[in-house]
Amino acid sequence: xxxxxxxxxxxxxxxxxxxxxxxxxxxxxxxxxxxxxxxxxxxxxxxxxxxxxxxxxxxxxxxxxxxxxxxxxxxxxxxxxxxxxxxxxxxxxxxxxxxxxxxxxxxxxxxxxxxxxxxxxxxxxxxxxxxxxxxxxxxxxxxxxxxxxxxxxxxxxxxxxxxxxxxxxxxxxxxxxxxxxxxxxxxxxxxxxxxxxxxxxxxxxxxxxxxxxxxxxxxxxxxxxxxxxxxxxxxxxxxxxxxxxxxxxxxxxxxxxxxxxxxxxxxxxxxxxxxxxxxxxxxxxxxxxx
Amino acid sequence: xxxxxxxxxxxxxxxxxxxxxxxxxxxxxxxxxxxxxxxxxxxxxxxxxxxxxxxxxxxxxxxxxxxxxxxxxxxxxxxxxxxxxxxxxxxxxxxxxxxxxxxxxxxxxxxxxxxxxxxxxxxxxxxxxxxxxxxxxxxxxxxxxxxxxxxxxxxxxxxxxxxxxxxxxxxxxxxxxxxxxxxxxxxxxxxxxxxxxxxxxxxxxxxxxxxxxxxxxxxxxxxxxxxxxxxxxxxxxxxxxxxxxxxxxxxxxxxxxxxxxxxxxxxxxxxxxxxxxxxxxxxxxxxxxx
Numbered sequence: 001x002x003x004x005x006x007x008x009x010x011x012x013x014x015x016x017x018x019x020x021x022x023x024x025x026x027x028x029x030x031x032x033x034x035x036x037x038x039x040x041x042x043x044x045x046x047x048x049x050x051x052x053x054x055x056x057x058x059x060x061x062x063x064x065x066x067x068x069x070x071x072x073x074x075x076x077x078x079x080x081x082x083x084x085x086x087x088x089x090x091x092x093x094x095x096x097x098x099x100x101x102x103x104x105x106x107x108x109x110x111x112x113x114x115x116x117x118x119x120x121x122x123x124x125x126x127x128x129x130x131x132x133x134x135x136x137x138x139x140x141x142x143x144x145x146x147x148x149x150x151x152x153x154x155x156x157x158x159x160x161x162x163x164x165x166x167x168x169x170x171x172x173x174x175x176x177x178x179x180x181x182x183x184x185x186x187x188x189x190x191x192x193x194x195x196x197x198x199x200x201x202x203x204x205x206x207x208x209x210x211x212x213x214x215x216x217x218x219x220x221x222x223x224x225x226x227x228x229x230x231x232x233x234x235x236x237x238x239x240x241x242x243x244x245x246x247x248x249x250x251x252x253x254x255x256x257x258x259x260x261x262x263x264x265x266x267x268x269x270x271x272x273x274x275x276x277x278x279x280x281x282x283x284x285x286x287x288x289x290x
Numbered sequence: 291x292x293x294x295x296x297x298x299x300x301x302x303x304x305x306x307x308x309x310x311x312x313x314x315x316x317x318x319x320x321x322x323x324x325x326x327x328x329x330x331x332x333x334x335x336x337x338x339x340x341x342x343x344x345x346x347x348x349x350x351x352x353x354x355x356x357x358x359x360x361x362x363x364x365x366x367x368x369x370x371x372x373x374x375x376x377x378x379x380x381x382x383x384x385x386x387x388x389x390x391x392x393x394x395x396x397x398x399x400x401x402x403x404x405x406x407x408x409x410x411x412x413x414x415x416x417x418x419x420x421x422x423x424x425x426x427x428x429x430x431x432x433x434x435x436x437x438x439x440x441x442x443x444x445x446x447x448x449x450x451x452x453x454x455x456x457x458x459x460x461x462x463x464x465x466x467x468x469x470x471x472x473x474x475x476x477x478x479x480x481x482x483x484x485x486x487x488x489x490x491x492x493x494x495x496x497x498x499x500x501x502x503x504x505x506x507x508x509x510x511x512x513x514x515x516x517x518x519x520x521x522x523x524x525x526x527x528x529x530x531x532x533x534x535x536x537x538x539x540x541x542x543x544x545x546x547x548x549x550x551x552x553x554x555x556x557x558x559x560x561x562x563x564x565x566x567x568x569x570x571x572x573x574x575x576x577x578x579x580x
Contacts, residue, residue, distance in 0.1 A: 057384075065499040094347075094391045101384045102397050103430070109393065140393070198577045208566040209355040213573060219580045276498040283503060287488045290509045 011036070013260050017244040019186075024234035026226040031190040032249040037256065045252035046095075052259045053099040059266035060136060062273060064104045067134015069274040074133035076180040077265060079258075080142045082232075083187030084225060085215045086197035087248050088255075089140050092187065096259040097138055106131040109140040122146040122164070123171055130175070136262075137180075143168060147232050152224045165235035172241035181265050182241040185258060186233060187248040191222055301326070303550050307534040309476075314524035316516040321480040322539040327546065335542035336385075342549045343389040349556035350426060352563060354394045357424015359564040364423035366470040367555060369548075370432045372522075373477030374515060375505045376487035377538050378545075379430050382477065386549040387428055396421040399430040412436040412454070413461055420465070426552075433458060437522050442514045455525035462531035471555050472531040475548060476523060477538040481512055 016035040034041070039048050066074040079097070081089040097105065108129040117125045123143055131137030147168070151161050172182055189197075198215060201207040218225075237243045244261060248254040306325040324331070329338050356364040369387070371379040387395065398419040407415045413433055421427030437458070441451050462472055479487075488505060491497040508515075527533045534551060538544040 069499050090393060093393050098388060098392055102388055102392060102395060102428075103380060103383050103399065105392060107392050138392075195577060195580060198580075199574065202570055202574050202577060205566075206563045208570070209359050209564040211566070211568070211573065213568050213576070216573070216576045216580050273496045274499040276495075276501070278501070278503050280492055280498070283501065283506070284489065284492050286503070286506045287485060287492060290485060290488075290506050 012264055013257060014242075014244065014264055017246060017257065017261070019233050019237050019243040019245055021237060022234075024230045024237075026188070026230050029188050029245045029247070031188045031193065031247050033247040034250060034253045035247070036260075037253055042250070042252045045256050049095060049252075049256045049259050050099075052256075052263050056099045056259065056263050056266060057101060059263065059269070059271070060100050060104050062271035063136070063266065063269065064101070064134045065274050066271055067132065069277075071133040074179070075269050075271075076131045076133060076135055076137065077262075078131055078137040078139065078175065078180050078182050079262065080139045080144070080182065080184040081187065082142060082144050082148070082185070082229075083248065084189055084194060084222075085212075085218065086194050086201075087187035087189040088251060089187060091251055092185075092255060092258045093138065093140065095255040096262065097136075099259060100136055100262075104134070104136055105138060106135045107138040107140070110142060110145065123167075126171075131180070143171070144232055144236075148225065148228045151228045151231075152221055165232070168236050169238055169241070172236070173238065176240035181269070183261055183265055184236075184241060184243045185261070186229060186243060186245045187254060188245050189248045191219070193249040194219065302554055303547060304532075304534065304554055307536060307547065307551070309523050309527050309533040309535055311527060312524075314520045314527075316478070316520050319478050319535045319537070321478045321483065321537050323537040324540060324543045325537070326550070327543055332540070332542045335546050339385060339542075339546045339549050340389075342546075342553050346389045346549065346553050346556060347391060349553065349559070349561070350390050350394050352561035353426070353556065353559065354391070354424045355564050356561055357422065359567075361423040364469070365559050365561075366421045366423060366425055366427065367552075368421055368427040368429065368465065368470050368472050369552065370429045370434070370472065370474040371477065372432060372434050372438070372475070372519075373538065374479055374484060374512075375508065376484050376491075377477035377479040378541060379477060381541055382475075382545060382548045383428065383430065385545040386552065387426075389549055390426055390552075394424070394426055395428060396425045397428040397430070400432060400435065413457075416461075421470070433461070434522055434526075438515065438518045441518045441521075442511055455522070458526050459528055459531070462526070463528065466530035471559070473551055473555055474526075474531060474533045475551070476519060476533060476535045477544060478535050479538045481509070483539040484509065 013036045037045070039045065063075065063077070081092060083089055093107065097107070106129070110125070110129075113122075113125065126139075126143045129137070129139070147161055147164050150156055176182060198211065201211040233243045233245070246254055246257050303326045327335070329335060353365065353367070371382060373379055383397070387397070396419070400415070400419075403412075403415065416429075416433045419427070419429070437451055437454050440446055466472060488501065491501040523533045523535070536544050536547050
């Protein structure tokens with residue numbers, strides 16, 4: 001680490017937040033940590049997040065351009081957002097994902113499956129929502145619900161959900177092989193901070209619509225959810241599709257971290273600009289004469 | 291008009307940019323005008339556009355909340371973006387529409403229709419893309435292509451396209467009656483400025499991918515396109531679904547104007563926050579005890 005606090009950590013954020021391989025316990029992750037954050041804290045974080053905008057915008061436009069000019073060969077990005085209620089999936093979309101040109105984003109919010117969706121394999125609706133060439137897909141919840149809420153609430157028997165981890169690994173390996181970079185983010189909020197955020201929603205009439213009495217009931221199942229998250233983070237943490245745990249008790253850190261991960265992964269694509277498929281000098285003359 | 295240049299015009303922008311009823315000629319609109327702009331010009335415009343963000347964000351969240359809590363009664367917004375090549379439909383999305391939370395936006399870019407789309411009525415694909423309750427729909431091109439490029443290029447005979455103006459009016463009246471506020475924007479770029487922008491794309495290798503030699507050929511049809519635009523603006527300019535012409539030779543004005551129109555139309559919905567459908571005091575105790 002540099003002595004200069006304003007400098008970025010020398011290790012990329014993706015290394016700092018990557019879930020280590022091996023057994024996982026959610027107790028190992030501190031929801032209030034701020035690994036890799038190069039600034040002072042809350043006071044400068046919104047500015048630092050916004051300051052990532054121009055670079056993200058430039059990199060994403062290269063990706064978009066590749067999608068438009070060579071769709072068969074263009075990479076794709078897929079950001080998977082998972083987390084308990086109030087962890088801030090919506091906040092991340094509003095503050096980090098909004099740095100990307102809306103034209104380049106394919107956003108899907110997965111709710112409880114419809115009757116039609118339930119009549120298909122659980123990956124059916126997921127496959128339908130995958131990002132197009134050159135696009136950044138955002139999944140607000142995802143196929144992981146099929147090993148999270150489904151497991152905790154016993155919506156299907158164990159012999160149905162337990163093979164899904166392997167199946168998800170195969171599915172994600174297939175996506176990666178097809179040129180999709182996966183950024184799977186578990187927004188890690190603490191049990192105590194969730195209580196604070198629910199209480200805040202009740203204090204503020206402009207937030208009542210976000211409050212659902214069922215959220216309090218779900219808190220009784222917190223340990224079961226943590227166990228289910230640990231299983232998903234442990235079993236589906238491949239090099240092709242790694243998991244990142246984003247400490248999310250501090251909203252400013254959470255938003256910055258997702259934006260920085262996005263920047264890092266876009267930069268790693270190493271994309272240039274598509275070459276002209278026309279004679280530039282000829283066209284210059286044609287435009288001048290037009 | 292106020293003597294203080296920094297004050298907003300007393301007339302809302304929607305009045306200043308509204309196409310007057312009666313005969314329309316595109317020559318009546320100055321593409322380099324800046325009606326209603328309250329500031330100095332280019333120097334402060336990006337800041338003024340960005341400064342609309344918090345109010346747009348607050349208003350749009352009310353709309354979104356209505357969509358989530360009372361979907362059957364929630365209003366919707368639909369921004370229709372039309373304009374010649376380089377007029378800046380993409381730029382408006384990147385700089386103005388991006389002020390809205392991505393969760394609240396349903397963006398559709400209409401390209402040349404596919405074989406399947408052509409096998410249906412031309413409004414079929416349009417209806418499929420209409421915004422959901424509480425959403426802001428953005429159409430990058432729209433059903434107006436069916437009386438613009440289709441008319442200019444004679445893609446169907448006149449007796450097919452000419453009844454479409456009435457049909458579009460009926461369709462839009464139906465949308466308005468169902469609670470959709472339409473904001474139809476014609477981004478008005480001049481023939482000369484289009485030449486400059488095409489030339490810029492050729493000068494800058496990072497913009498080559500946006501250049502299409504066919505765009506120069508299309509310039510030969512400029513008068514025919516202006517005639518087709520005038521017809522659409524004249525025949526489909528109803529109170530339920532009015533047209534706005536956005537002077538677009540100055541990108542900074544164009545972006546600010548669309549953002550300000552959006553702010554004005556969102557504010558006109560007069561939305562409050564949904565009332566709680568639970569006992570707030572009871573829930574406060576439940577959260578504290580959880």
